[in-house]
């Protein structure tokens with residue numbers, strides 16, 4: 158049994174896998190890590206392996222210390238990945254993006270893929286049908302946009318994510334909701350349209366904390382899979398076993 162852990166910029170997500178089935182899932186903050194993981198291990202004593210992807214500032218030794226009988230796989234740039242990396246700065250490519258690209262490559266064979274991760278940041282990752290990772294884009298996520306508007310102006314309030322009632326915002330709050338939500342929706346639909354000019358056919362995977370909210374509202378019909386990063390960690394773990 159495998160415990161997969163995704164250390165994001167804001168939150169930590171985990172899932173217990175038995176083959177390809179998720180038995181348990183949790184979301185927590187960094188200061189709860191030790192307690193949460195120990196509790197999961199107590200409830201699932203058959204967990205033998207841990208696989209971790211971290212973009213947050215949590216290092217490997219934190220996980221090594223949890224339980225000395227656990228085998229810990231901490232994904233780094235030195236790992237073997239199922240795609241050819243064409244990024245000009247492969248050493249600075251986010252580990253989360255590499256894991257997402259791995260999942261897309263392994264789960265959707267012989268096709269072009271675009272992975273959109275709507276989390277703290279929105280990342281776009283394109284892997285072509287030759288399994289080459291080309292790169293993509295990084296932009297601020299929904300919550301980051303709300304916070305940036307508040308933090309970098311004198312008068313704008315900090316609002317929580319809400320669906321705008323009107324496209325033409327008729328109040329300060331409605332203007333902010335329209336700017337943030339319609340801004341992101343237009344960005345994503347616009348990016349997809351531009352990729353389509355270069356690659357007429359590709360599979361889109363939408364994931365991250367805001368995936369469900371966005372999927373319902375995009376012009377493009379995309380099925381949201383909030384667990385794609387955790388599932389990709391599971392697939393990358395199996396890929397590693399098969400290639401060792």
Ligand SMILES: Nc1ncnc2c1ncn2[C@@H]1O[C@H](COP(=O)(O)OP(=O)(O)OP(=O)(O)O)[C@@H](O)[C@H]1O
Nearest residue numbers: 165166167168275276277278298299300365366367
């Ligand atoms: N409890 C919550 N805390 C923070 N963000 C939340 C929460 N619930 C939903 N969200 C939404 O999820 C988005 C953040 O996504 P996610 O949780 O995937 O980020 P993350 O943990 O920082 O991961 P990553 O760094 O991989 O993007 C925010 O834009 C916000 O709208």
Ligand SMILES: CC(C)(CO)[C@@H](O)C(=O)NCCC(=O)O
Nearest residue numbers: 212249250251252253254278295
């Ligand atoms: C873009 C984020 C912050 C998204 O989590 C992460 O993937 C990261 O820190 N990336 C490093 C820069 C890059 O991917 O080129």
Ligand SMILES: [K+]
Nearest residue numbers: 274276277278
């Ligand atoms: K992200």
